[in-house]
Amino acid sequence: MTTTSQPWNRLIQRFGSPRERTSTVGQAIQEFDDSAARLWLYSSIVWLTIVDLFGLILALELISPNLFAGVPWLLFGRVRPLHVNGVIFPWLSMMYWGALFYMIPRLTGRRGMWSERLAIWTAWAFNVWFVLGIITIMAGMTQGREYAEFIWPLDIVLIVLWFSNVFNMLMTVATRRVKPLYVTTWWALAAPLWLGADYIIGNVIWRPGAIWGNGVSGALDTSMADGMLNWWYAHNLFGLWLTPMLLAGLYYLVPRITKTPLYSHTLSLISFWGMAFFYTGVGHHHLLQTPTPGWLKTIAILSSISLLIPVFAFTVNILMTMRGNWEKFFTNLPLRFGLTAFVFYFLVNVQGSFEAIQSFNRLTHFTNFVVAHAHLALLGAFTFLGMGLIDYIIPQILKKPLYSARLAEWQYWLIVIGFLGFFWALTIAGFIQGQAWLRGIPEVNVIPFLRPYFMARAIFGAMIVLSGIVQAYNIYRTVHTDTRHLLHMEISDALPELEVTA
Amino acid sequence: MSAIPEIPSEPIYPDNWPPHPRKKMVMTPLMATVGALLAFATVVFMVVYLPTTTFEPPPSDNWRPLTDLEMQGRNVFLANGCIYCHSGFTRPQDIYADQYYVYSRVSEPGDYMGAGETPNLFGTIRTGPDLSQAGGFHPDDWHYAHYTNARYTTPISIMPSFEFLSLDEIKALIAFTQSRGGKLADMRMLHQQNLKAFEQAVANIAAPGEKGDRTDGFPSAGAIDNLMLMERGYWTTSNPLPVTTQNLVRGRQIFEERCIGCHGSQGDGNGPAAFYFNPPPAAFNVADDQEHGSDTSPGAYYWRILRGIPGSAMENFGTRLSVDDIWKVVLFLKTIPNGGLTAEVPTPDMYIQWKAYPEFYKWVNCFAPQEDYYFQPSSPTNASVDAGSVLTNTANVNVNQAITPSIMITNTALSSDMGDMPAMVPDGEMNPSYAVTEWMTTNNARPCGSKGFENVTLLDILAEVSERTDGFARQGVDQVPFIPTALIDQTQLTPQFIDKVWGQDNPGIKPAAGNK
Structure with missing residues (x-):
């Protein structure tokens, strides 16, 4: 570590705690209480494998529909909402909250969250909530609205838990020691609030109806209004929660690992306010072919394309921060995950902006192209970032390196190859469907053409499942093994005080 | 823990530094919470509140309210995740891209304005066909067979089996499916x-x-x-295609891909779906069978396959098979009594020439x-x-x-x-x-x-x-x-x-x- 005027050191000098300022090594040596972060992250790691297995069940059922025939709780139509909601909530959201509970104390100069106990209690309740969700959906108790399938009582539980986290976050920032807010903290304040509002409005909480499902519940009165609301809500799960958290995570991870300050405050502002205004309006691009108002479609298309502004701002910001640091892509695995996520994130936004244009949409609407696009976002961008955050944060919390660098490499390559195969198989299948339909070939006749692509998808999907299992095993062994002596591994930045003391 | 002094908002710059740089926009917690929510609310007003409260077209001419049984069926439909493979609205390109399609009309806004007929069934992916106009194209018994195992009626389908549903649920689901498409x-x-x-x-x-x-x-x-x-004109029409091995082989391929679920792998009308049907599927394996033999010219067979036989489970395959494929199946049917299905290759000598008595x-x-x-x-x-x-x-x-x-x-x-x-x-x-x-x-x-x-x-x-x-x-x-x-x-x-x-x-x- 050099003691000369690296930009990082200057920031520490300016904003750090007295201990940081007097230290010459540019690291905050402070005891943090990361118990909540750990619990949220460990939970998310377990859930990742479970929701991936749900996905594998779906992939297998599309190849061999009789595989689980006669078992209603493994029906495609019931496992699909569990996979989708499972990826969003117990995997990505728990991982993001865990990452926030790690990052925000460090960014605000606090020892931990305002209430670690509340966060821990919320984590356990969150786990129980999703288990209840699995049981109810498998039993066929559902509201029947995509991304909002959970029955009304479970919606209420989630809202309570969510706002307990929001409250925790607000109080943490209100009682912070470091006054200026870093960009990650802006997102940490805004995004959970957006999701809370999105969830309440989108799940139509004020119309409980048949609260145990299988009746009208959590929906507006006509299916026209309900449809427009449903897809606005669904897209904002990604746009106003998952995407902001990706930005928050990368804004932390990249400067932190490269020890380079973020390139531009202005670009961060553009990315924040651009998302706030543009992302909220894109939801109707799911409904460009429905008999809904044209003005709403126009707003959605314009917002979808305007999203390129904050996306480019963010992209430039990260790329410029990475100047001179690119060798770390190869040596630092969490950064590699993060940067791969970054590339996929950029691609999915460009792809999405084009997909929202009517002429292209007419081709890809209703096809597997959309499924591939969704996985490029939730898998390629968010899950990759999640793995990067986990592989970075856990060793930092435990103050020891990962158990096995080799397993971590396997984790990376399994999911990269698995995802790329998955993505291209479904994209090609989607093009086949779209072109065939536009040439007058009905859907049922196209099914046999898709079979090899569905089989490829299942094989690559199995690799993705395996990657999550490898991660879980690696983390498990890290927790339970004394790896402090394994300093020759280059996969995570060891804290300087770990310089060998026998 | 000893008190950590608070870090002031404004950094303390050394005196020998140049004057304070230009003030950048400072993001305060208030901006990041209230400001973000205000931005959110502005857009929500535009894209959520306005459309859901101002776009209220009257119910279309074709719409009629659902009965109680049909609403129950709607709930069964949603409870089993049918919308994840079957969309619920037809699009202009579905009708105008090609006449080959099964969809009889484009969905209109007024189709979706029934009070209480909610949540939406717009759907997200078409693995299978759209179902918004599905009512009335098959009788109820076809649907029962299809829900029990989709491959009974449609061998190339990948739809799951819904045999586990109770009979009440199936009846409700069938009623709902038959209601889709309004009047x-x-x-x-x-x-x-x-x-x-x-x-x-x-x-x-x-x-x-x-x-x-x-x-x-x-x-x-x-x-x-x-x-x-x-x-x-079709009552006495003969097959326009010649009886060649290639045509017979193609006809047999289509038969095995589309027909055996009902008509049986032996062509005897005893496919797995036959149990559900009244009238039962036709048998083709009897050479001198009257109703499906001498009274039915190739042209009549062609018509029945192309347009279907309403009231029976026979579907209109014209929406899925090309015309020459249908004529080839008709050619092939006349070889079944002589072993067209069991021989390795159906040959022209197995063909029974139609001669009306x-x-x-x-x-x-x-x-x-x-x-x-x-x-x-x-x-x-x-x-x-x-x-x-x-x-x-x-x-x-x-x-x-x-x-x-x-x-x-x-x-x-x-x-x-x-x-x-x-x-x-x-x-x-x-x-x-x-x-x-x-x-x-x-x-x-x-x-x-x-x-x-x-x-x-x-x-x-x-x-x-x-x-x-x-x-x-x-x-x-x-x-x-x-x-x-x-x-x-x-x-x-x-x-x-x-x-x-x-x-x-x-x-x-x-x-x-x-x-x-």
Whole structure:
């Protein structure tokens, strides 16, 4: 570590705690209480494998529909909402909250969250909530609205838990020691609030109806209004929660690992306010072919394309921060995950902006192209970032390196190859469907053409499942093994005080 | 822990530094929370509040409210995640890209304005077809078989099995599916129910010898009923394709891919779906089988495959198979009695050439003489539907006007309105198919055939039936299926009694009880 005027050191000098300022090594040596972060992250790691297995069940059922025939709780139509909601909530959201509970104390100069106990209690309740969700959906108790399938009582539980986290976050920032807010903290304040509002409005909480499902519940009165609301809500799960958290995570991870300050405050502002205004309006691009108002479609298309502004701002910001640091892509695995996520994130936004244009949409609407696009976002961008955050944060919390660098490499390559195969198989299948339909070939006749692509998808999907299992095993062994002596591994930045003391 | 001094908002710069740089926008917690929520609320007002409160088109002409049973079915549909593979709205490109499509109309905003008919069924992916206009294209028993195992009716399907659903859930789900498509679906449903009733009733019409026997040399009532579904020209058409091994092999491939679920892997009408169907699927493995042999020319087979047979589970494959593929299947069917399905390759020597027996041509020329078959268009002033309807005046039928089923059936404007259902005619018009079958069941005889009715022609029947004012033979949403209860119990045709339709009263399983 050099003691000369690296930009990082200057920031520490300016904003750090007295201990940081007097230290010459540019690291905050402070005891943090990361118990909540750990619990949220460990939970998310377990859930990742479970929701991936749900996905594998779906992939297998599309190849061999009789595989689980006669078992209603493994029906495609019931496992699909569990996979989708499972990826969003117990995997990505728990991982993001865990990452926030790690990052925000460090960014605000606090020892931990305002209430670690509340966060821990919320984590356990969150786990129980999703288990209840699995049981109810498998039993066929559902509201029947995509991304909002959970029955009304479970919606209420989630809202309570969510706002307990929001409250925790607000109080943490209100009682912070470091006054200026870093960009990650802006997102940490805004995004959970957006999701809370999105969830309440989108799940139509004020119309409980048949609260145990299988009746009208959590929906507006006509299916026209309900449809427009449903897809606005669904897209904002990604746009106003998952995407902001990706930005928050990368804004932390990249400067932190490269020890380079973020390139531009202005670009961060553009990315924040651009998302706030543009992302909220894109939801109707799911409904460009429905008999809904044209003005709403126009707003959605314009917002979808305007999203390129904050996306480019963010992209430039990260790329410029990475100047001179690119060798770390190869040596630092969490950064590699993060940067791969970054590339996929950029691609999915460009792809999405084009997909929202009517002429292209007419081709890809209703096809597997959309499924591939969704996985490029939730898998390629968010899950990759999640793995990067986990592989970075856990060793930092435990103050020891990962158990096995080799397993971590396997984790990376399994999911990269698995995802790329998955993505291209479904994209090609989607093009086949779209072109065939536009040439007058009905859907049922196209099914046999898709079979090899569905089989490829299942094989690559199995690799993705395996990657999550490898991660879980690696983390498990890290927790339970004394790896402090394994300093020759280059996969995570060891804290300087770990310089060998026998 | 010792107190950590607070870090001030403004950094403390060394004195020798240049003056304070320009002030950047400072993000305070207030900006990041309240400001973010304000931005959110602004857009929410535009894209959520405004459309859901101001876009309120009236229900469309085609819409009608769902019944309680149909709403229950809607909930079953949602509970089992059907929207994840089946979308719920048709798009302009579905109709205008190619006529090959099954969708009868484009969804309109007013289709979705029923109060309480919620949540939305827009859907997200089409693995399978859109279902928003699905009502009435198949009878209830086809749906029951399809839900039990989709591959019974559609071998290439990848839809899961819904056998675990209770019978109440299945009935509700079927009712819901049949309701999709509004009033047009109801018309198609009524048409299905009527024709199913006919098909069962005519099976009971007495003939010399055994039921269906035509030892008197004329087509059976069932054959006549079937022929009335199609254009007269097809009654005696032969296959335009040559009998070659390639054509037979292709026909067999299509048969194995599409037909064996109902018609069986031996072509004997005993596929796994056959258990659910009334009338049962046709058997092709008997060389001299009358109803599906001599009475059915290749052209008639072609018509039945292309357009389907409403009332039975036979689908209209014209929406999924090309024309030459259908003719090749028809070629192949005539090799089945000689081992076309079991041999390694069906060869031309297995082919049974269709030769109608002489009485068949006599019957055709008696029943529907060619000279009566030339269309004279009705006057535009009394046409209730332009370009096709001839029987517009319910009181006086001008029997010199050609009254051919073909006009009703093949008129494309009507077809598109009716959604491709053979033998449907506009609301209120006399349906020749209904008229003939109703005459046969009432008189318990076959026109141009049975003793005492040797010279009754199609025109005679239509004239006689049209004089009645009780509307039995007319197409219409309000029309009650009219088969005399002596012959068939119409309550057997509704979802509530599906188990009775094939369980005890399937003529394919047990002999029918005969006339009461």
